[in-house]
Each structure stands twice: as C-alpha cells, then as structure tokens.
Amino acid sequence: xxxxxxxxxxxxxxxxxxxxxxxxxxxxxxxxxxxxxxxxxxxxxxxxxxxxxxxxxxxxxxxxxxxxxxxxxxxxxxxxxxxxxxxxxxxxxxxxxxxxxxxxxxxxxxxxxxxxxxxxxxxxxxxxxxxxxxxxxxxxxxxxxxxxxxxxxxxxxxxxxxxxxxxxxxxxxxxxxxxxxxxxxxxxxxxxxxxxxxxxxxxxxxxxxxxxxxxxxxxxxxxxxxxxxxxxxxxxxxxxxxxxxxxxxxxxxxxxxxxxxxxxxxxxxxxxxxxxxxxxxxxxxxxxxxxxxxxxxxxxxxxxxxxxxxxxxxxxxxxxxxxxxxxxxxxxxxxxxxxxxxxxxxxxxxxxxxxxxxxxxxxxxxxxxxxxxxxxxxxxxxxxxxxxxxxxxxxxxxxxxxxxxxxxxxxxxxxxxxxxxxxxxxxxxxxxxxxxxxxxxxxxxxxxxxxxx
Amino acid sequence: xxxxxxxxxxxxxxxxxxxxxxxxxxxxxxxxxxxxxxxxxxxxxxxxxxxxxxxxxxxxxxxxxxxxxxxxxxxxxxxxxxxxxxxxxxxxxxxxxxxxxxxxxxxxxxxxxxxxxxxxxxxxxxxxxxxxxxxxxxxxxxxxxxxxxxxxxxxxxxxxxxxxxxxxxxxxxxxxxxxxxxxxxxxxxxxxxxxxxxxxxxxxxxxxxxxxxxxxxxxxxxxxxxxxxx
Numbered sequence: 001x002x003x004x005x006x007x008x009x010x011x012x013x014x015x016x017x018x019x020x021x022x023x024x025x026x027x028x029x030x031x032x033x034x035x036x037x038x039x040x041x042x043x044x045x046x047x048x049x050x051x052x053x054x055x056x057x058x059x060x061x062x063x064x065x066x067x068x069x070x071x072x073x074x075x076x077x078x079x080x081x082x083x084x085x086x087x088x089x090x091x092x093x094x095x096x097x098x099x100x101x102x103x104x105x106x107x108x109x110x111x112x113x114x115x116x117x118x119x120x121x122x123x124x125x126x127x128x129x130x131x132x133x134x135x136x137x138x139x140x141x142x143x144x145x146x147x148x149x150x151x152x153x154x155x156x157x158x159x160x161x162x163x164x165x166x167x168x169x170x171x172x173x174x175x176x177x178x179x180x181x182x183x184x185x186x187x188x189x190x191x192x193x194x195x196x197x198x199x200x201x202x203x204x205x206x207x208x209x210x211x212x213x214x215x216x217x218x219x220x221x222x223x224x225x226x227x228x229x230x231x232x233x234x235x236x237x238x239x240x241x242x243x244x245x246x247x248x249x250x251x252x253x254x255x256x257x258x259x260x261x262x263x264x265x266x267x268x269x270x271x272x273x274x275x276x277x278x279x280x281x282x283x284x285x286x287x288x289x290x291x292x293x294x295x296x297x298x299x300x301x302x303x304x305x306x307x308x309x310x311x312x313x314x315x316x317x318x319x320x321x322x323x324x325x326x327x328x329x330x331x332x333x334x335x336x337x338x339x340x341x342x343x344x345x346x347x348x349x350x351x352x353x354x355x356x357x358x359x360x361x362x363x364x365x366x367x368x369x370x371x372x373x374x375x376x377x378x379x380x381x382x383x384x385x386x387x388x389x390x391x392x393x394x395x396x397x398x399x400x401x402x403x404x405x406x407x408x409x410x411x412x413x414x415x416x417x418x419x420x421x422x423x424x425x426x427x428x429x430x431x432x433x434x435x436x437x438x439x440x441x442x443x444x445x446x447x448x449x450x451x452x453x
Numbered sequence: 454x455x456x457x458x459x460x461x462x463x464x465x466x467x468x469x470x471x472x473x474x475x476x477x478x479x480x481x482x483x484x485x486x487x488x489x490x491x492x493x494x495x496x497x498x499x500x501x502x503x504x505x506x507x508x509x510x511x512x513x514x515x516x517x518x519x520x521x522x523x524x525x526x527x528x529x530x531x532x533x534x535x536x537x538x539x540x541x542x543x544x545x546x547x548x549x550x551x552x553x554x555x556x557x558x559x560x561x562x563x564x565x566x567x568x569x570x571x572x573x574x575x576x577x578x579x580x581x582x583x584x585x586x587x588x589x590x591x592x593x594x595x596x597x598x599x600x601x602x603x604x605x606x607x608x609x610x611x612x613x614x615x616x617x618x619x620x621x622x623x624x625x626x627x628x629x630x631x632x633x634x635x636x637x638x639x640x641x642x643x644x645x646x647x648x649x650x651x652x653x654x655x656x657x658x659x660x661x662x663x664x665x666x667x668x669x670x671x672x673x674x675x676x677x678x679x680x681x682x683x
Contacts, residue, residue, distance in 0.1 A: 002553060006549075009549070156532070160536065160537070452481075
C-alpha cells in the first residue's frame with residue numbers, strides 16, 4: 001500500500017514527531033491537572049462531611065440553651081457533587097464553590113460567599129483535556145497540514161507527483177488521511193487514559209465527549225484542507241491558518257463575551273446586595289409589629305405564633321427582619337438570574353457559528369461544570385435554605401432548646417444535578433455544517449487548483 | 454507517438470510558445486535545443502499536462518495530453534534536478550512513486566530497476582538526502598522504468614552532471630530507445646543531443662525554427678547552426 005510509505009515519510013518528519021510528543025505530553029499533563037482538581041474537590045467534600053457534626057456539636061455546647069442564637073452561628077452545608085468527567089472540562093467549577101454553607105439568615109448575603117481565587121489563575125484558565133482539544137489539537141492540525149501541497153511544490157516534488165499520479169486530489173486526500181490518523185490515535189489514547197486514570201464511565205460520559213472532540217478534529221481538518229486547496233505558499237497558509245485559529249479560539253469568543261456582557265449589563269449584582277442589606281437594616285428602626293406582619297404575609301401558616309411582646313431584641317423579630325432582607329432584594333435577584341440565563345442563552349446561540357466556543361460549552365454541559373449547572377445549584381441552595389428556615393422558625397418561635405432537635409439529620413446535603421439529556425443532533429449540527437461547508441469549498445477550489453500546477 | 458499541432462501558450466501578452474508543430478515516432482529520441490526562455494520547458498509541461506495550451510493540441514499516442522490525467526499512464530518525467538523525498542531511501546522513493554502510478558513491484562524488482570538505472574546496490578537503502586545529483590537522476594530513471602511509460606520527457610537531464618555521469622546517462626537513454634521508449638529531451642548539451650538523439654529541434658522565442666535529423670548533421674555542424682540560429 002502506498003499509505004505505508006506515506007505514513008513512513010510523515011512519521012519521519014520532525015514536525016510529526018515533535019507534534020505528537022507535545023500532544024501526548026500536554027494531554028497527559030491535562031489528565032493530571034484534572035486528577036488534582038478532582039482530588040481537591042473530593043477532599044473539600046470529605047472535610048465538610050467530617051466537620052459539619054463537629055461544628056454543630058461545638059456550637060450546641062456554647063449556645064444550646066438558646067436556639068435562636070445557636071442558629072445565628074450554625075451553618076448547613078450543601079455539596080455540589082461532581083462526576084469524574086468534570087476533570088476533563090473544569091470550566092468555572094474551580095471558581096464556583098463546591099460547598100456552599102448557609103444559615104437561616106438572609107440568603108442573598110450568603111449566596112455569593114465563595115473561596116478566594118488567585119486572579120492570575122483566571123487569566124490562563126485550566127489545562128484540562130477540553131483545553132488541549134480545543135486549543136492544542138487545532139495547532140497540531142495546522143502544523144501537520146499547512147504545507148500539505150505547498151511543501152511538495154516548494155521542494156520540487158509536486159511536478160513529479162503530478163506526472164505519476166492520475167489524481168492530484170486523491171494524492172492530497174491520502175496525505176491528509178495520513179496526518180489525520182496519528183492525531184485521531186493520539187486522541188483515542190488520551191481518552192483511553194482519561195477513562196482508566198480518572199475512572200470516567202465510558203458510555204454515559206466519555207463517549208459523547210469523544211464524539212464531539214472527533215467532529216471538532218474533522219472540522220479543523222476540513223478547514224485546513226480548504227486553505228490547502230487555495231494553492232498558496234506555505235508561509236501564507238500558516239499565516240492564514242494561525243490567524244483563523246487565533247480568531248476562532250481566542251478573539252471571537254472574547255468578543256462574544258464582551259458583546260454579551262454589554263448587551264445584558266448587570267447592575268443587579270450590586271443592587272441586590274444593597275437592597276438586601278437595606279431591607280434588613282432599616283427594620284431595626286421601625287416598629288417590630290410591622291416587620292413581623294410583613295413576615296406573616298409570606299408565611300401565613302406561622303401567623304398563629306403572634307407578635308413578640310417583649311421589649312427589645314427577640315429572635316422572632318430578628319429572623320423576620322432577615323427574611324425581609326431577601327424579600328426586598330428578590331426582584332433584583334430574580335433579574336440578575338434572568339440576565340445570567342440570557343447571557344448563557346445568547347452565548348450558546350452565537351456559539352453555533354464559533355466551533356471552539358460551541359465545543360467548550362458542550363464540554364462544560366457534559367462535565368456538569370456549565371453556568372447552567374451552577375445556576376441549578378444556586379436554585380437548589382435557595383430551596384434548601386427555605387426548607388431549613390421553615391423547619392427551624394417554629395422551633396425558634398416556641399423558644400425551644402437544642403436538645404429538642406435531632407441534629408443527626410443535618411448531615412451535609414448533596415446536590416446531584418439533573419440527569420443531563422444529550423441532544424446529538426443539536427450538538428453535532430454546527431460542527432457538521434462547518435465540515436460540509438469547508439469540504440464544499442475545498443472541492444470547488446480543488447477542481448481548479450489541483451488540475452494544473 | 455508524440456505530436457504537437459499548432460501548439461501555443463501565452464502568459465499575459467507574452468508568447469511562450471507559437472504554432473509548434475512536430476512529430477516524434479515510437480522509439481525515437483527527440484532533442485530540443487534553445488536558449489533559456491525559448492519555450493522548451495513550456496512544451497514539455499504541456500505534454501505532461503501540467504499546464505494547458507492557449508491554442509493547438511498536444512497528442513500522446515493519439516490522446517490529447519492533460520485532460521484529467523488521461524495520458525498520465527503513458528508518460529514519465531525526469532527533470533533537471535530530480536527532487537524526491539529526502540527522508541526516504543532511493544528504494545523507498547522508487548517504491549512510493551511506482552505505487553503512486555498504480556504499479557506494484559517486489560523489493561527485488563525495485564532493486565533490479567535501480568541497478569538497471571545505474572545505481573549501485575549499496576546505495577539503494579541510503580536516505581536520498583545523501584545522494585548526489587547523478588544518483589538522484591538514476592532514481593528518476595528507475596521511476597520512469599517502473600512506470601513502464603511509453604514516453605519519457607527529460608528537461609535538461611544532464612545539466613550539472615560530470616562527464617562520467619553524463620556518459621552513463623547517455624548510455625541509459627540509448628538503451629531505453631532500444632526498448633522502444635520514446636524520449637523527448639530539452640537540453641543545452643549539443644554534443645549529447647547529437648550523440649543520443651534521432652531528431653533535433655532548435656527553438657527560439659517560442660518558435661521551432663530548425664529541425665534536423667542527426668544522421669545528416671554532426672556535432673560541429675550542429676553547433677555552428679545553433680549559434681547562427683539563435
């Protein structure tokens with residue numbers, strides 16, 4: 001077979017050897033980065049499991065006779081469970097908290113309490129396998145294909161090839177296949193390593209990730225072949241392809257991000273906190289009764305607890321004030337979530353035309369590290385917060401002590417997310433269209449370009 | 454075997470070739486002489502199907518050249534400098550190009566072809582980047598042989614070769630002609646042209662202005678004619 005010789009010829013080139021080594025090295029490094037991420041998240045989750053009861057017991061020791069005070073200090077943790085596939089596309093999972101701890105006071109003030117993250121780290125993101133596929137693989141494809149034809153012409157072999165072969169196009173497609181195969185094998189090896197090393201289930205998680213990566217690879221090969229079919233010099237091809245890479249992978253996604261941020265500005269991120277703080281703080285200066293009445297409007301089932309009769313501070317009044325902080329910032333909070341959702345939706349729509357961005361968003365969806373996933377986690381926290389409030393309010397109003405409560409039931413809660421349905425056609429269609437377009441353009445160009453020198 | 458009928462080629466307003474008419478029979482060696490830019494390589498490129506003529510027809514064995522590779526199986530090509538893949542050996546290059554043309558030979562057959570082209574056996578497995586120009590020419594000849602082409606086009610094949618290598622090349626050309634191969638050669642080497650050629654044409658500014666039979670002219674006369682013509 002001629003392919004054997006084409007492979008031999010290609011595998012002997014330094015570009016191939018260095019490119020494949022680089023791909024393998026960076027790919028394996030990305031798996032270690034993913035493993036470290038998983039370990040860190042698992043460690044945090046484990047520590048929360050260990051510390052929650054300890055935290056409750058310690059506070060009961062100090063404030064067990066005053067449930068209102070105890071609940072001022074007690075925090076209940078919710079763990080955003082992750083699956084091993086998260087290691088392949090960390091997304092913003094390292095920014096968004098894995099564990100959120102809340103008490104029964106106003107939620108908005110606690111919702112965005114997260115770990116401190118080194119801002120420098122945000123600049124370069126995570127070197128996960130998703131990054132390697134989206135950023136590094138196209139560069140390898142460019143390095144392998146930019147001179148597919150031009151090299152032959154520049155070194156003088158093209159004329160000989162043209163005389164010897166019946167179809168120049170077939171010859172170039174064979175060369176393209178020879179360049180595609182090692183990269184496809186490299187990708188398979190990296191996915192096999194990922195499955196084994198990170199214990200990722202194949203059928204439900206790794207397979208969709210792989211299929212999308214494979215189509216992304218095909219997209220870049222078809223784009224490169226179109227550039228090759230333009231019959232330009234190696235220098236021009238490399239310049240054109242690298243500019244396209246820069247545009248598709250870096251510049252255009254940044255522009256989309258900037259556009260979306262400008263189209264949906266979010267002053268609510270600030271005003272929610274201001275409204276929440278004002279909503280609570282101003283209640284110190286008004287009559288208790290009015291505050292508690294407002295509270296009962298939201299929770300009529302608790303109205304039978306009446307109004308605090310004591311002078312000065314009561315927990316009943318205090319938690320009503322806290323609740324009103326959330327009530328008065330609820331519209332701002334709703335608007336903020338709505339705008340985040342709008343940003344996400346518009347980004348996804350625009351990503352149909354930007355394969356790198358589309359693939360990144362799909363990777364995050366599969367890995368459970370997407371913005372949508374985080375929003376669902378935030379919604380879960382809200383409902384969890386409401387549940388614990390409603391559980392503890394009657395007990396606080398009845399002035400019970402810590403002994404009356406079964407604290408064992410307050411193990412850390414786990415957010416599992418939703419079972420993600422995977423829409424193959426919607427996911428692959430943008431890539432498929434891109435591939436077809438560039439194959440069409442290549443075929444059109446090839447009719448002219450490859451028939452003559 | 455080869456025929457040019459009113460063949461012409463224009464690049465913009467420049468006539469690279471004008472109304473070329475010639476015929477070369479099977480087993481004949483036709484040598485085309487002329488200065489640089491006379492139109493020799495353009496003629497060869499049209500026959501090879503690498504460029505399209507602006508007018509006229511180039512026929513190989515009665516088939517119009519260049520139409521989607523319809524004549525490719527009939528032809529082989531040896532350029533001034535045989536450029537092959539430097540990271541493969543002579544044997545691998547031969548194997549590669551013969552497979553590219555749809556021919557499959559055993560390693561033994563490939564070795565025999567290289568030997569026939571004059572490349573010593575110990576050189577067969579060396580990387581081509583270590584080959585001299587003469588050695589590359591021999592691989593080029595072996596490639597032409599492997600293809601079993603009826604017509605071999607050569608573009609200044611002895612340019613830059615030392616006298617010994619030129620002589621070896623001439624011997625091989627004669628052997629090929631004896632095997633009924635048609636050879637169409639563009640050259641500057643008048644003595645070699647007389648030595649190996651059956652017919653000689655002299656081109657100037659895209660026109661064939663002189664055509665002779667080597668049985669009627671010797672090298673000295675040809676040199677005088679050439680100098681007078683150009």
